[in-house]
Amino acid sequence: MQKVTTFLWYDDQAEQAAQRYVSLLPNSRIVRVERMGADDADPSAGTVVVTFELDGIEYQAMNAGPLFPFTEAISISVLCDDQAEVDRLWDALTADGGEPSRCGWLKDRWGLSWQIVPRALIELQRDPDPARARRANDAMLQMGKIDIAALYAAADAG
Known part of the structure; x- marks a missing residue:
């Protein structure tokens, strides 16, 4: 225990x-x-x-x-290895009455908030090139479920 x-x-x-x-x-x-x-x-x-x-x-x-x-003041954050894991957890937790939100957040059917975060997002936000990190972060701010390929596309668009 x-x-x-x-x-x-x-x-x-x-x-x-x-x-x-x-x-x-x-x-x-x-x-x-x-x-x-x-x-x-x-x-x-x-x-x-x-x-x-x-x-x-x-x-x-x-x-x-x-x-x-529950309120959004508490959430469970899950660090995901790839898009397949993001998709699987997002779909399962929003099923049967869950609610998608912004920036990788959602509420499950019981109202508990979750953050479904791909490792790639954290790595891009910590990129040594501040402009690349900013572009990735700005892209994330426009998303519901995080799309890893779109994050990289935004980061590399500079």
């Missing part, structure tokens, strides 16, 4: 969200599901707390009702 974990508050689908997330990233798993207040008559009653790992990082999620919905 990690000493520090991110704790996510869901209305009523923490377990479903955790199952979806671990299905998308390697080295991910459900660690434990605790059902507090459930009984034999109604196993779905009570509070559910799910401990899960995404690429080895532990998170906890709880069904706690609609009092505190």
Whole structure:
């Protein structure tokens, strides 16, 4: 058990969200599901707390009702190796009611914000040629899902 974990508050689908997330990233798993207040008559009653790992990082999620919905003030950022990974995660996380946003950000169907970031973007933003880095960054600012080929085209257009 990690000493520090991110704790996510869901209305009523923490377990479903955790199952979806671990299905998308390697080295991910459900660690434990605790059902507090459930009984034999109604196993779905009570509070559910799910401990899960995404690429080895532990998170906890709880069904706690609609009092505190997610905002963009917190997000999970995933560094992707290539366009195929960007596309796969973007499509999976925006499916079934998720919402695409700008600059590689999206909200999943539960309202949690994600940043789907290709390594190429970070490398281009750190390019030793400041004009090339600026062109790549300016291109990213116009995108929803990040398009790696378009980033390179913009960076090299100078």
